[in-house]
Amino acid sequence: MILKSGGVAAAIAVAIVAASSHATLAQDAAGSTCGTDRTIDIAEMTWPSAAALAHIHARILEAGYGCKVEVVTGDTVPTSTSMLTRGTPAVAPELWTSAIQEQWEAGLKDGEVVELADAITDGTxxxxxxxxxxxxxxxxxxxxxxxxxxxxxxxxxxxxxxxxxxxxxxxxxxxxxxxxxxxxxxxxxxxxxxxxxxxxxxxxxxxxxxxxxxxxxxxxxxxxxxxxxxxxxxxxxxxxxxxxxxxxTDPDCADPAGVTAYPSSPAVVGAAAWIKEEAPNVADYFSKVGLSNAQISKLLVYGDENKADAAATAENFLKTEQDVWTKWVPADVADKVKATLG
Structure with a gap:
């Protein structure tokens, strides 16, 4: 069959669009995978907001990205110390670094840990x-x-x-x-x-x-x-x-008390450096997950009023705040997570 020049141009255009579509789908698929076979352990800190965030992120990574995830007990000093020395836990979703400032800054400088985002976008x-x-x-x-x-x-x-x-x-x-x-x-x-x-x-x-x-x-x-x-x-x-x-705040300080406002403590998504190297999709996900004080306080109201644990509070957030968290992930990841919600 002989194609006229217009037909040839149209066929080429269709082929280009198809190739571009396949490339986009391939990119989307690549961006929707975990990227590592290692278990991503997420620290569940002892205060309600950090505990709920740990379960929110665990659910999204496991159901949406197919990661192997484990939520582990944590607290600021032991979690950061272990992350700095052993690379585990992999992620602390709400790490208040003011209490560990010197060690944490040294770990950032030495490339042992990374800060992927501000967990609380407008500060504590x-x-x-x-x-x-x-x-x-x-x-x-x-x-x-x-x-x-x-x-x-x-x-x-x-x-x-x-x-x-x-x-x-x-x-x-x-x-x-x-x-x-x-x-x-x-x-x-x-x-x-x-x-x-x-x-x-x-x-x-x-x-x-x-x-x-x-x-x-x-x-x-x-x-x-x-x-x-x-x-x-x-x-x-x-x-x-x-x-x-x-x-x-120091009971041994000899100086008389003075008037000062309370400094806003930085709260970050802290991670072991290997996350950024081995699981860039996961690192990219965590770079987008910051929430404001008002948003976090709102999610905690559900837990408080319903006597819900961190996992139940996280599930309620995923059900009721889909306009928030779906912006953190590709559409196919969001669909996979939604399919797991009751």
Whole structure:
């Protein structure tokens, strides 16, 4: 059969499109595979947000990329130490590096570990809070100093002549920092510093105040279910001064307490260097998984309200936030993960 020139051009165009389509499919397929036969062990840290993230990523890597995955128990210091010295666990999805800064920076420099993304895109939150409804009733209460000047707005239920500041449970680092600020602001004459017996007691006090629409001044941090559930406003504590903060959290520091905002601690997706070398698709996936404080706090609200464990909280996120996580992965990976959801 003889083809006219137009027919030849059309045939060539079809062939080019077909070849391009096959190449694209091949690239997509290559980008949707795990790339390594090694087990990718993911650290499940002891706090709720990091635990939920570990299960979210484990599910996506296993169901979507076909990786062999194991979720292992972890915590900041032992996990980072093991990752630096042994290359395992492979990934820590929410690693707060401020507590291990010197060792971690040395590991980055020596090529033992990598940071694949910011786990919390807008930084961690730590400070003093009041309910938004309280601030709306008293618009001048935007800073710690302004609040301190009005103890009558936050009366202590056991001593109405003074205000009450809810601190941290005994033994927590934030108990030291809050006590130091209490002293630095010279609050003793007009305020009582209340120490709850546990994290659960602090949460219960906050929940009770919000449920009753009562004023409350409290220390808290994020991302957390409390800040996801309740509309709280963070007070301005001024400039963050790392040296002052370091002293305020050191019981052996001889210097007097000083006023400082809480520095935002970096929280990263930390990984053993071999992940980037042997499983570039996995490394590319983790480079896209950062979530904001608000997004993480929102996912934690489900776990808190339903008494759900980390795995159940992760599954709920995968079911209800598909517009978020499907942007992290190729379409065929997303379809494989969706097929595993109940």
């Amino acid at each position: 939150v730590e400070g003093w809070f009041i309910p938004r409804y309280t601030q709306e009733a008293h618009p001048e209460l935007t800073s710690a100093e302004a609040v301190i000047a009005h103890p009558e707005v936050f009366p202590d239920p056991e001593d109405s002549s003074k205000g009450r500041l809810y601190s941290c449970p005994p033994g927590w680092a934030c108990e030291l920092s809050t006590s130091a600020l209490y002293e630095a602001f010279d609050m003793q004459d007009k305020w009582n510093l209340f120490s709850p017996g546990s994290g659960g007691a602090l949460d219960a006090s906050i929940a009770r105040a919000f449920t009753r629409s009562e004023p409350i001044l409290f220390y808290y941090w994020g991302p957390t279910a409390i800040l996801g559930k309740y509309d709280a406003v963070q007070l301005d504590l001024g400039e963050a001064k790392p040296e002052v903060y370091a002293c305020n």
